[in-house]
Amino acid sequence: MIKHRVLIAGHWQAPCNVLGFFNAVAPATGKVFESMFPISGHADIEAMLEAGTRVAPILAATHPENIAIFLDTYADGIEHAGIKLCTFAHEETGLPIEPRFNTVELPRTVDQMHQAARISRDMSWTNPVIDTRLNLRACFAPLNKPVVIFGPNNFPLAFNAVAGSDFVSAIVARNPVIAKAHPSHPQTSQLLAEIAHAALIKSDLPVETVQFVYHMPSELGLTLVSDRRVGAVGFTGSRNGGLAIKAAADKAGVPAYLEMASINPVFVLSGALLEYGATLAQDFFTSCMLGNGQFCTRPGLIVLPSGHDGEVFVTEIIKRFTSAPDCILLSRGVQDNLMQSLDTLLAAGAQLVVGGKRVDGEGFRFRPTLLRVPAATFIAHPNSLQSEAFGPVSLLVVAESVEQMATLAATLEGNLTGTIYSASDAYDDEGYALIAPILRARVGRLLNNKMPTGVAVSAAMNHGGPYPATVHPMFTSVGLPAAIHRFVALHSYDAVRPDRLPPELHNRNPNGSLQRLIDGIWTTADITSG
């Protein structure tokens, strides 16, 4: 039994107070891993807040080049430890090394970190705005307080609290991070935190910049986020967990950015079925099975036209779901929640078509599952029928008309994504025009003829959406530099002496390439007068 250390105040140390230990479990076998990891108590939290508060102004004054060096070094370290990281992640999640970790998630994590390094260098996240007539200058700046990040269970690398999008976003804005790993993959998270810590030392950043614990009781998590020393909170996870964090943070005036559940509705118009129904069935199935159904953006709801083509499509996907192998779920908790969500959906009138049960035997397995309900039933019970079932479960809804599809769309809560499949010609234009504006208002990202599971790390991404997909429709948690803006303060300088301005607001462009809004025009030019 190894009792692991936590990373507090710049040192791997025994927890200040430990409330107990936990083991991770291999989802594929149900076997308990040998390693014992500590559950942090209040003294750990206090020590992290103290160190984070102390280091915040030092980090805020750090040159962006040093931040970039850290991120590049960290990314290199992740690549270097690639095989080990992928193996750990595989063991702790039950997801395959290939293609998932080695070809997709690890390169994504590394690339995102290099992108963040570039943005630290080009300073584009600071968004300088200068009014030369009034000598008023503004830019985004560090929060000067630590950012607390809670990682999710489903992306142990790319969304890890100590390596993912929230992490790099907070770091580029020169905020220290207090990371709470997800307890279902402590080994992966520990290795990432070790690489981060080594990279801090190598790149001469303050070692307190990244702090890391494995686990804490949920009430302590609430204590942490309701502490006014916290600058902001990043969270990816379930709605229940997220809303509890929001309530605690709200009371203290701490902004909390939560990426929560989403069912990602897909509307299929009749022309699309006619034109490429078979391909679509395969694409839908593939998208549903990605990560064993454990994607924030998996299509949990698909709305189809009634009639022959719709039924052919249904038959096609039934065939695929039926013959698909069992899905390994991330944990017993995920399995339990999935059963519960299924019960909710069934009780609300959905009918089981395929699957619908956990698989006995080793590990946490589940049958790929399809449910079905008429649109009229969905429209009558929209709240329970849009409960998220996190896992390989999708609800088919058969609609009598595009008008009914539009009515259904109007019952939807905020979602991360919404998709409409239509014919490549004008065949479906009327239906599209009816549904799209309603769906558009309810989702962060609208897709055409494409499954929503790919979340590109692009400046034009929105991995966000109206409540309750997130808590603020203006922000995204993926896509740089936009995701950084969750963790910044707007700093205006009024008649401040030139030598006292931050470099991005000097008359001279700080790096020759930073685009600045000067008197209403975006330009990389220096200011020559004033």
Place this chain on the structure above:
Amino acid sequence: MIKHRVLIAGHWQAPCNVLGFFNAVAPATGKVFESMFPISGHADIEAMLEAGTRVAPILAATHPENIAIFLDTYADGIEHAGIKLCTFAHEETGLPIEPRFNTVELPRTVDQMHQAARISRDMSWTNPVIDTRLNLRACFAPLNKPVVIFGPNNFPLAFNAVAGSDFVSAIVARNPVIAKAHPSHPQTSQLLAEIAHAALIKSDLPVETVQFVYHMPSELGLTLVSDRRVGAVGFTGSRNGGLAIKAAADKAGVPAYLEMASINPVFVLSGALLEYGATLAQDFFTSCMLGNGQFCTRPGLIVLPSGHDGEVFVTEIIKRFTSAPDCILLSRGVQDNLMQSLDTLLAAGAQLVVGGKRVDGEGFRFRPTLLRVPAATFIAHPNSLQSEAFGPVSLLVVAESVEQMATLAATLEGNLTGTIYSASDAYDDEGYALIAPILRARVGRLLNNKMPTGVAVSAAMNHGGPYPATVHPMFTSVGLPAAIHRFVALHSYDAVRPDRLPPELHNRNPNGSLQRLIDGIWTTADITSG
């Protein structure tokens, strides 16, 4: 007795249910105005929410040029009614027609509205970001829900719920507005709402775009902001009122943007006193008396060095405060709150130097007031000694050293502004370097050698700051286009067919001048391939 109508669902109508009537009171005389205005009940709120929800998608689909025409028409209407508006505002606030309303606040209101019209035309608030490689395109878009705005008591024109910064920000983003006037100036607000309504009709916007009531019980205000049909809330006012609204809105996942109390600390370094102490005393006094001390950005706290120059400065401002005329306060409520805040400050150890009492006789008058406390006492009781006293009250703090000033700065909560006065040469550089980073982290706008009361409507303004000055350090409530971003949703389009994109995301630049971030470069060019 005239019983006034409310503006609901596009029509001036009798309230759906009225809970009672109220009269405004002339602050200068204490006389009750004859006009009776209705206090709206639940049915009014429900009717406004229904109409706002109905019109939101229609307004979202409106051409930006029509929005601009409305704003220009409304601005012209305000100018046209200038004398009447200034007279009403003067009567209802006790503030002078000249220079305050006619020369400052009315032109500011008109100019802000024309600025908003220009931004609707140039579309710069939409911030288009295009990734041509992935065909991923994003921009800011309407919330598709009504925005609820609560106006403050102190700026009946420029911050009026139906004419101010929150209003134009919500409108440029094509969101309908539900405006609740401040009950201390119903006549002014009514006239503005009438001009707005006429401008809607003239410019062919849906008449439901602007709805307006005079008053509602505070518990109904909480009901309103906690309704999920609300897209966002804009509020300017007291901390107590703001935090109650925040708590209600938070529970429903409705973003609430609150601009609350602030004491706007001013630090004076010894070189500044030496160089221009006398001018500074006059500037400080003038700033404190603006709007009879009822500015969000009035300097409520001034920190001075001990010793001869500091005492000369104190003597100078004592002289000015002593000989200043009584200040007319906006309402009896302001007067009562001010007495209460004074009690808090005195109980915490502040000593009364000048004034400190309400003036008997007609109206709501108060003596210009100075309090004084040693820095050590402030540092020992920072919470109570930084209570806001909204009115012509300032607290002088005498510090033994710049180190002690820095220690004091570290005890400050979030503020809208922070100011440092220093010598024009390098004399005060050491002290500045010590205090500025601490103050910077705690304020939205940092000033050098300038009083904070001027809040320019500029793209580089930040009329915001860390909690509890506002509830989100990234947003400002003044300054376009930034203030608009409180009332938008981020819309990403993934592989969406060109003719289905909003104009700002087309390959062709929608107006030839909109600056767009295309593959990392801000440009007004069209996209020629892809």
